[in-house]
Amino acid sequence: MNEKTNDSKIALVTGGNRGIGKEICRQLAQKGLHVLLGSRSQSQGEQAAAELAESGLTVDVVTLDVSDKDSIAQAIASMVKSHGGLDVLVNNAGVFLDNEAEAHGSVLHIQGKTLEDTFRTNLYGPLHLIQACVPLMQARGYGRIVNLSSGMGQLAHMGGGSTAYRLSKTALNALTRIVDAELSSPHLKVNAVCPGWVKTDMGGDNATRDVAQGADTAVWLATLAEDGPSGQFFRDRQVLDW
Ligand code: NAP
Numbered sequence: 001m002n003e004k005t006n007d008s009k010i011a012l013v014t015g016g017n018r019g020i021g022k023e024i025c026r027q028l029a030q031k032g033l034h035v036l037l038g039s040r041s042q043s044q045g046e047q048a049a050a051e052l053a054e055s056g057l058t059v060d061v062v063t064l065d066v067s068d069k070d071s072i073a074q075a076i077a078s079m080v081k082s083h084g085g086l087d088v089l090v091n092n093a094g095v096f097l098d099n100e101a102e103a104h105g106s107v108l109h110i111q112g113k114t115l116e117d118t119f120r121t122n123l124y125g126p127l128h129l130i131q132a133c134v135p136l137m138q139a140r141g142y143g144r145i146v147n148l149s150s151g152m153g154q155l156a157h158m159g160g161g162s163t164a165y166r167l168s169k170t171a172l173n174a175l176t177r178i179v180d181a182e183l184s185s186p187h188l189k190v191n192a193v194c195p196g197w198v199k200t201d202m203g204g205d206n207a208t209r210d211v212a213q214g215a216d217t218a219v220w221l222a223t224l225a226e227d228g229p230s231g232q233f234f235r236d237r238q239v240l241d242w
Contacts, residue, residue, distance in 0.1 A: 006032035009142075010083045011222060012075075012133070014038040014066050014125065015093030016059075017048045019200035020148065020218070023211035024090055027219040029057040033088065036079060038064035040071070040093075066093045066125025067117075076132045085136045088222045091126035091172075092148045096202050098162040110163040122168035123175065130179055134188070143188035146221045147176050149233065151194045156241035173233060173242055180231030189230035191221045196235060 011028050015021040016037035029035045029052060037052075037059045039045025045061035052059055062079060065071040079086060098105025101114040126147055137143025152162060153169025176192040183190060198214030199207040217237050221228075233240045 006223065007034070009033045009087040010036065010079075010085065011088035011090065012036045012038055012062065012064075012079065012086055012129075013090040013092055014064060014129065015040075017041065017044040019202065020195055020198055020211055020214045021090075021092040022048050022052075023215040024092060024218050024222070025059055026052055026055070026057060027212075027215050028088070028090075028222060029059055031219070031223060033223070034083070035059040036062045036083070038062050038066075038075065038093070040065040066091075066129065067120040069128055072125075072128050072132055076136075080136065085140050086133050087137065087140060087142050088144045088146075089129060089133045089137075090146045090148070090218060090222055091129060092146075092218070093121060093125060094148060094202070095121045096162070096165050098165050101164065105162045105164055107160065107163045114164045115167070118164035118168045119171070122165070123171045126172060127175055130175070130190075134179070134183070137188055138185065141185070141187050143183075143185075144222050144224055145179065145188075145190040146218050147172050147190070147192045148218060149173050149176070149192040149194055151196075151235065151240070154194075154233075154240065154242065176233070177231055177242075183230070187226065189221075189224055189228060191224075191230060192233045193217045193221055194233070194235040194240060 011033045016025045017039035064075040102109040150169040179190045195214035196209045197207040198209045
């Protein structure tokens, strides 16, 4: 059967050096998964790993810039060499660039560069990682993919402003559905999650949730049982409208 124990599972978390990603690494390691903490800065990744080690948790650091296809190819090759494959992919790395853009990313002012830079990390990164990782998961007959999305990408409750971020997360939600439609095995699952408004560099100090709350649903989705859902969008372990 394809169900494995946690301690035999390999999980890659992008943007694991700080914020929600670091907390997802912590919670997955606490559950016994072998965590690969992706970080575009090797030294910041090692700093995060050292912090987790203080709580008795061991994670490996993988240098990974999700906006760079060569970096993805190198990270995957090194992961296959050292660990033989992958069971769990958490596409957590993300940027919110609209605050630095004209009129806070108003749709009437948004420029190509803000859109392109945002999409390179928030959409193409997850897409390229999924392309690289799904064959590895298919080979193992097991896979869990979690895409860190946002209520700001929810069509059902779409607002104005922050156009680049909103579009990138709506597209990430669509990517989640497309991948789910193409995965032909019940042993592979892909879901999107909104972590809520979380106190991180991105969320800011006024956010209402701590990182432990922000990471909870992503970790749940990363460790779903065989009869768990796929192709859905969650917050607080509850299904959201797209
Ligand atoms: P954060 O504190 O700003 O951390 C972002 C992480 O992504 C950092 O580790 C950063 O690495 C990494 N990253 C950015 N660009 C990258 C790239 N090209 N390659 C690899 N890593 C990259 O953000 P967060 O609040 O933890 O957010 C995590 C995810 O949750 C994001 O996808 C975000 O959109 C989503 N989210 C957050 C909130 C919230 O309230 N915080 C709400 C909804 C959704 P560096 O340190 O190298 O920059």
